[in-house]
Amino acid sequence: MRLILISGLSGSGKSVALKMLEDSGFYCVDNLPATMLGDVMALYRDFGYDRIAISVDTRSSPSLGVLPQKMEQLRQLGVDVRLLFLESKTDTLVKRFSETRRRHPLSAPSRTVEESICLERELLEAISELGHRIDTSELSANALRSFVKQLVGADTSRLTLLFESFGFKHGVPLDADFVFDVRCLPNPYYDPVLRPLTGKDQPIIDYFESEPMVSIMVADIQRHIAKWLPAFSQENRSYLTVAIGCTGGQHRSVYIAEQLAEAFADEQVLIRHRQLNRDA
Known part of the structure; x- marks a missing residue:
């Protein structure tokens, strides 16, 4: 089985990456708590799915701490696990939220969008070191799709x-x-x-x-x-x-x-x- 984990900052393009993987034949799940990874993968194995893509981010932040452990457990079971971490510069993310008028997942009455982004960056700092990082600050959606497709197609047994x-x-x-x-x-x-x-x-x-x-x-x-x-x-x-x-x-x-x-x-x-x- 192959598992692609998509994580990163809100507004950095995780939905674009997940949609590209879905179009490429992956069974996709958005916003799954990390604690459920093992059970979900076992379920999909029983259903015959062999290519899975799951987004894990601060929307389920209480479970992020167990993600490294869960990834290692899946690798020991023979699952090809890789994580793509998407990020962008803070000013780029602020602009994107302003243009789309979407609410940041960590927003609060006493917290600005920029402060929410900084908090999210801190919460995800340890996760960002678990896989390959992609800076989407200057990337179009098409360029991001192309980059993700290249990385997914790379041989994980060799350094890229x-x-x-x-x-x-x-x-x-x-x-x-x-x-x-x-x-x-x-x-x-x-x-x-x-x-x-x-x-x-x-x-x-x-x-x-x-x-x-x-x-x-x-x-x-x-x-x-x-x-x-x-x-x-x-x-x-x-x-x-x-x-x-x-x-x-x-x-x-x-x-x-x-x-x-x-x-x-x-x-x-x-x-x-x-x-x-x-x-x-």
Whole structure:
């Protein structure tokens, strides 16, 4: 059996992720207390379901403390368990609640939306370390669906090396394990012909291949990751996210993320381009 647990902050896209999994053939349950995980999974096994997705969050906060224990018990029974934790920057969440006019689950007469978000972040802090984190601050619903689908399809017996390009002007992604700043490299943005293109387009590739500093930067990052990757693998981690940032997230970071993904092709690799997905 496979169990995908969806958790995270209210307004971060948990419903979008759960719906995508439902459309992909998972039997989905929203807002299940963690104490009931074992019983529910046993019931679904008897019914013949082998792919289950369940959201667990602060709506049933009194039971969150037992989630690590329940996950381990299910793994010992042979269930493939993985957790996806969705989060967003506080100002993004405040804006989303304002636009939808929805009530935050932890709201109270004496507590603002921002205070409710901060409280929820504290309650979920321990849970966020149990699986793979996805920062949805700058993601469209379609991009989030794509990211979740990629992660669900990854082989859990191997560490997934995820390269993520982003633009510093949009903020550093919350889900990064390593962050590399490549804003010191030559920028094709200042060439009017190259400006509309991205780091995946051949003219931009040719531009960077003619710049020695770029190849040196790629080689340095590659050596650093190669040196420490075995240590992270021995930690039994499922994912390692390497974020590459330039100013806008369109040229330099995209090119370098693509180059690194190619360099580590023997590993299980995924690529995200946060700003390209956002613009799309």
